[in-house]
Amino acid sequence: MDEFIFQNPTRIYFGPSHEAEIGHIVAQHGKRVLLHFGGASAERSGLLPLIRKELSAAGIEFFELGGVKPNPRLSLVYKGIELCRQHKLDLVLAVGGGSVIDSAKAIAAGARYSGDVWDFYTGKTLPETALAVGTVLTIPAAGSESSPGSVITKEEGLLKRAVNADCLFPRFSILNPKRCFTLPRQQVANGITDIMCHLMERYFTNSKPVEFTDRLIEATLKTVISSAPRVLANPNSYDDWAELMWAGTVAHNNLLNTGRVGDWASHDIEHELSAIYDIAHGAGLAIVTPAWMKYTLKHDLARFAQYAVRVWGVEDNFFDPERTALEGIARLEAFWSSIGQKVRLSGLGIGGDRLAEMARKCTDGDTHTVGHFVPLTSKDIEAIYRLAL
């Protein structure tokens, strides 16, 4: 196990009753709020009207900025920063999924920074302070509700980049599984895929031994694999949504990478796909991840075999671990197909014409490798895209 420092300060309010306390909860962290959200669904569901009412009742002044899109854009972040400065706001309240939360974090950090917020995403510098961020989560997926990360897309050049910093942990997150009942089916499938990838990115590591966190990750994956088909079959099942939603948060709150270094190549390789083709992150991951697995398999067959046996219940072929490992990948592809994902680029109508371009962008023009389990060059990444065709 590697040395580590772990702290996750986010306060989680889980269950249906907490939304009505949001005025009181927000008031503990701020008095002047930017209410940040996406499209019409949070309006239609009554969630935004409820929040407005409760904020007003608690005497909290708030300004609104809607319109966050999937793969949230830098231009809207700039608008949010401007609003926060203009009105001297002290808390950004994100109502929505990972895109809204990531956008809120960018605004919160940018509002306290004299330079260009994009500096944080290019690695020029790290945010050391930010406005308070609170979230009301509406879809289990990104894990941003209890993570220190944010991913933003710069329209110019279609650059999708991430930052991680302690000051970006939300102060609180309100999770009500009932809010998931009306989610569109494809969004649910993308969220499930994203959660599973957060777990698998952490699972494939060179740190050893890491028995405890291996087992915790497997436990979380098994929970997702078990509850996912049930929420798709019965979208009103509170119990199954509750399992999935809490698993989605724990999957990405840093506990499961204590003492180990995750890989994260698949996330980076996918980011180029969704930046160029504007597909959903989860949809891209369902295509990239199995290809990445096939490409890196032989780096640590034992780990892939353990994954196949413990997560997917594959019967171990003791004499041929590669067969065991490959069966694990096949089960993963079959599972994702069963929840409606495409597991090849062709399934989304994406051809092979821009693979080399994406691979170069992913390594910032061959200036670095990608991933920790197997450090990948642009040639490796192009080969992985090709395996995914």
Place this chain on the structure above:
Amino acid sequence: MDEFIFQNPTRIYFGPSHEAEIGHIVAQHGKRVLLHFGGASAERSGLLPLIRKELSAAGIEFFELGGVKPNPRLSLVYKGIELCRQHKLDLVLAVGGGSVIDSAKAIAAGARYSGDVWDFYTGKTLPETALAVGTVLTIPAAGSESSPGSVITKEEGLLKRAVNADCLFPRFSILNPKRCFTLPRQQVANGITDIMCHLMERYFTNSKPVEFTDRLIEATLKTVISSAPRVLANPNSYDDWAELMWAGTVAHNNLLNTGRVGDWASHDIEHELSAIYDIAHGAGLAIVTPAWMKYTLKHDLARFAQYAVRVWGVEDNFFDPERTALEGIARLEAFWSSIGQKVRLSGLGIGGDRLAEMARKCTDGDTHTVGHFVPLTSKDIEAIYRLAL
């Protein structure tokens, strides 16, 4: 899954390198410190001398209070409170195991309270504020290094009572698995037993469904069961101690009881044993827990069968879940025996003469029941003690 609020603010520094940074770490939370510890082992190992040196180098003024015993005493807590007030201290630094940390928490809360600190332990009131607490953990066992709980024994009447409050979470805890290499074998066995019981107290619940946290608890139990014999066989194995130490913290940091109500009867029933006979808490739990299981088995056979199959690898007897369940309890007893625990009162030379007295004390003179899975009266508790003879 039940509704819940979850937050654990403790910052964990895990690995051998952090002890040398303790001056810097402490300085973030306090300037005037009570250095609190137990006996001679932390002196002999060089840990206390190192801490004194680093605190001084960081310009931190500190006063010392050693002498904490297992089942930490209220009288020493009073002394600590007095020292904190006299010297206007702002942080209590606990160096040791659960007893030292629990004592430090009591001092920290008592120093900020105008009444008698024992009020917190009788339930008369709850602490709302406390001095900062930091810990340097030397044994994986109590989980107090990242919990909001404290257990103190009042000498008069041999009353052992617990309190839980958010202000008692340590601000930071430093965990160095190397510090465990020289622990006495019986203390290690008691720590292992305590950790397992923290997990099993959470496991046996009436909340349902709780698939995710069931699986997380099972994962943690399996890690403890796998690493425990290895640290006993090879006390210098850093890797195995690391697994056990981190599992011991996660076992009791409240994550594993999110959305579920634990039982905790075995802990209460054991507290009466260790209060009267002054045995170690872990030693008492190894005796009480199997008896409690046999007594409550039929309340939820399916849960006991799942525990047997998933934790102990018992082959499920689908036609007779009670046989499956009983085999799980038998494996638990065999495991504890294998690490040197006695699993009957007679093994510690304790007879049946004070069973009724302990059962009455445990229910505060029949004024309440004990435990949530099956609420137990003093008659039930006496029967459990009898099963344990």
